[in-house]
Amino acid sequence: MTSVPAERIYLDNAASTPVADEVIQEMLPFLKQQYGNPSSIHYYGRETTRALQSARKQVAGLINAKPNEIIFTSGGTEADNLAIKGTMLYKPSTRMHMVTSSIEHDAVLEPCKSLEAAGYKVTYLAVSGDGMIKPSDLKDAVTPETKLVSIMYANNEVGTIQPIRELAAIAHEHGAVFHTDAVQAVGKVPIDVRELGVDLLSISSHKINGPKGVGALYIRQGFKIDPIIHGGGQESLLRSGTENVHSIVGFGKACEIAGKRLPVYQQQVSRLRDYLIKSVQEKIPHCRLNGSATNRIPNNAHFTFFGVNGEDLIIKLDENGIAASTGSACSVKKQKPSHVLKAMGFSYEEITGSLRLSLGMQNTAEEVDRAVEVLAQVVQELRSLSPFKSKYS
Template identity: 50%
Template sequence: MKRIYFDHSATTPVDREVAELMLEYMTDKFGNPSSVHSFGRETRKAVEEAREKVAALINATPKEIFFTSGGTEGDNLALKGVAFANRKKGNHIITTAIEHHAILHTCEYLEKHGFTVTYLPVDENAMIRMEDLKNAITDQTILISVMFANNEVGTIQPIKEIGQLAKDKGIYFHTDAVQAVGSCPIDVKELNIDLLTMAGHKFYASKGVGALYIRRGVKIEEIQHGGGHERNLRAGTENVPGIVGLGKAAEIANRDMEKKNAYIKGLRDKVIATIMEKIPHVKLNGHPDLRLPGNVNFSFLYIEGESLLLNLDMKGIAASSGSACTSGSLDPSHVLLAMGLVHEVAHGSLRVTLGRGNTEEDINYFLEILPEIVEKLRSMSPLYGSAAEFKPSNPCSSCHHH
């Protein structure tokens, strides 16, 4: 049976070039970068070269890049580190209702420690309104954290305007760019970003490695204590193979992004157009234009997303419903609810995220079997044929962050 991977927002395969380089630093060049002998100096040099490559991908300086274990740690360090270092200045943080749980749960933690958090609502395309952001700012606001692009529905936020507003008000701006790095051109200087989180496994590096960009001059304190690695901000022996791989993946992303995006967008647009044309009672979730190149998210009325996934899986297709970290839970996605979808509709969502390894042939196979699966599942649904439609609910009543 064919096996097709359409879940690149959950994780990507490691690039062969990246894997080969990593292997070298696991077997032959295995020194601890803190050691002063030649084995240590060799890996220290490799770590610093990787830092330069990661910095180049987002137009930062190498000294502004701090290696982490991935997106979750980066988000925790950014939010807690800035909050605790600046609490004399204020105790208010602004974020959105559709952030990844690495942000939402960190904010909940900070609320237990004397901080207040505003969770901005989003419109039906999962876009924040700049007006809401302006109105949320108080003289206590020390940090704004808005994701670059949503992991579920792919919507890209107005990052430049947010960065400008934050800069004008003297407030730090962090963006969780885990889904965007490697897929969106990012210039932290031009966008006025103070802190940015990335994770290697979302752009063909390995799991367990990432980086946090911290603009020079940002007041932040460490949350992990030990031997003073990463310029005293992130203790722990460096994951050298992971870091070297991250550097290589950043270099490849920088080189191939334009070509890769054009290719993936072409496939994505074909999927969206065909589903809209061939399958009735569907709704495209996320912004129609301002979305990640590989993201497709649809709600299929009268169907459980779970059964859709299982049926696709039986045909060899891997996709998802909601985000990977919560796909084991049966609650509908907090993102879709915040966008105003009713529970039943949110439950019937399918996320297909394409990558550079996908082919036209993969797409054709998927588009051939999806309508059949939808038809089969609907024929078993007691609701099919009733008058239910896509009615928006009040997002605030159904979103657990209000």
């Protein structure tokens, strides 16, 4: 049995974040006294309706949207599904083609696959070695049949940020709609939907210190899509089902906090991230930082440790109280090599030796020191057991 480490260090904030105390406080009344259904017309219903309106304003405020442009969903996955299927299935036309990238989250790739199975055509854009999409590739991929372009704002594994404004403009020049999965970017970099010119944008609450199981799709005013969940017509007929009131309230508060702290977050977390990268590079030989050195979200550090298996690394780190990840929490369960790193042209060795460390506001320089110390020991230990030990010792 593994002995439990004295103190745990959480470096997997891209997978999920701790729920802020202020968020929990804001949610509690909606689990206790204010339990009404927002569709009811009595006092209890009016109270929860008011709470939804207020949360909608808070979420909209974080991305410079209007409250009526926010549709609450069960999270980032549903927001992506709603954006993609909702657009492609709306008023079936001659436009049966969409463009996305080869490094999207499964929440985008899987609905694309299901559309392909139904006869739609999907083009997957390639990326460079640091995970960037070339705008000229999008120009070449769009055709008069293209209805939708869906490109993620920031990648969940390597943290690379795409030139969304430029990509959205190209889509629009060709009469296509533009969606971005901004789940890893919202609350970490300034996002203004008007300035970006996007039609649809996905957000998830649990990546920004809100509760899990709630998120939103921004839908530009006047833009029409089909619902994918049918029923009582909640959320402007676009997402039926009694609203997850307490979670939506928590999500709203998390957005308000994220908006207020954004300049501090960017400065504090990116400084800690740079310190982490420098320490790893100084203390651990034969490692490489992956993703863009400049266009990356503040909280992401992604490495390849040559001669080491990333899964073994995570298990060893966990035994020492450090929570890290090889990349997407969702594809870990599928036990398949990262499609993102594959698309970036990585060899099998580069993929299997990869590790993502993602930071949050709660992390400290002392935690980074301790984590790097343990990481250096563990990497050395695993390399000494590896058949390639002479190459990397």
